[in-house]
Amino acid sequence: EPEVTQTPSHQVTQMGQEVILRCVPISNHLYFYWYRQILGQKVEFLVSFYNNEISEKSEIFDDQFSVERPDGSNFTLKIRSTKLEDSAMYFCASRRTASVDTQYFGPGTRLTVL
Amino acid sequence: RKEVEQDPGPFNVPEGATVAFNCTYSNSASQSFFWYRQDCRKEPKLLMSVYSSGNEDGRFTAQLNRASQYISLLIRDSKLSDSATYLCVVNQNTGNQFYFGTGTSLTVIP
Numbered sequence: 001e002p003e004v005t006q007t008p009s010h011q012v013t014q015m016g017q018e019v020i021l022r023c024v025p026i027s028n029h030l031y032f033y034w035y036r037q038i039l040g041q042k043v044e045f046l047v048s049f050y051n052n053e054i055s056e057k058s059e060i061f062d063d064q065f066s067v068e069r070p071d072g073s074n075f076t077l078k079i080r081s082t083k084l085e086d087s088a089m090y091f092c093a094s095r096r097t098a099s100v101d102t103q104y105f106g107p108g109t110r111l112t113v114l
Numbered sequence: 115r116k117e118v119e120q121d122p123g124p125f126n127v128p129e130g131a132t133v134a135f136n137c138t139y140s141n142s143a144s145q146s147f148f149w150y151r152q153d154c155r156k157e158p159k160l161l162m163s164v165y166s167s168g169n170e171d172g173r174f175t176a177q178l179n180r181a182s183q184y185i186s187l188l189i190r191d192s193k194l195s196d197s198a199t200y201l202c203v204v205n206q207n208t209g210n211q212f213y214f215g216t217g218t219s220l221t222v223i224p
Contacts, residue, residue, distance in 0.1 A: 031210065033210075033212075035214075041216070042201075042214050042215065042216040042217060043152075043158060043201065043214040044214070045211050045212060045213070045214075048210035048211065050210065055210045056210045056211050058211070089155070091157055091158070101146040101148070101163065101205055102148075102160055102163065103160070103212065104160075105157040105158050105159070106157060107156070107157050108156075108157050
C-alpha cells in the first residue's frame with residue numbers, strides 16, 4: 001500500500017539555525033499539507049499546497065516558513081531561523097484530489113530546537 | 115472560538131464496554147467530517163469518514179447532526195487495541211484546511 005514518507009524521523013538543531021523537513025507524498029496525489037503538533041497539544045494546520053503553489057496557510061505559517069516541491073516527488077518545509085517554540089512533531093499529509101477528502105499522513109519528523 | 119471542540123477525557127473503560135465520543139464544530143458551512151485515531155507519538159490515521167446518514171464500520175458507528183453541528187463516534191465491544199486518542203476533524207470544502215479537535219483519550223482496561 002502506498003504511503004507518505006518523511007525524513008528525518010528526528011532532527012535536533014540549535015536555535016537560529018535553518019532546517020529542512022522532507023516528505024515524499026503518495027505518487028498520484030495532488031494536494032499536500034504540513035501540520036505540526038506540539039507535545040500534548042492538538043494537530044495544527046500550517047499550509048496546503050496545490051499545483052505548485054500555496055493554496056492556504058494558517059497564522060502560524062509566517063515568514064520564517066516556506067514550502068517547496070523541488071522535483072515533482074519531494075515536498076519540503078523550511079524553517080529559516082528556528083525558535084525554541086518550533087519544537088514539535090511535523091506531519092506531512094497528501095490527498096488525491098479535491099473530491100476525495102481523505103488525507104494520508106506521514107510518520108512525522110520530531111524537531112527539537114535547543 | 116475553537117473550530118472543533120472535543121471532550122479531552124480521559125475515558126477509561128473495561129474491555130467489552132461501549133463508549134461514545136462527541137465533537138462540536140463552529141462553522142455551519144463545514145462539509146466533510148472525519149474521525150482519526152492517533153496512537154502515542156504516531157501520526158493520525160483515518161478511522162472513518164462521517165456521512166449525513168450516519169455510517170457504521172464493524173464495531174464503530176459515526177453520526178452527524180448538522181442542525182446541532184455535532185458529530186459522534188460510538189465504539190462497541192471495546193478492545194484493548196482501541197486504546198488511543200480519537201481526533202475529530204472537519205473540512206469546510208470551501209478551502210483546503212482541515213481543522214482538528216484536541217482529541218479524546220481512550221484507555222481500555224483488561
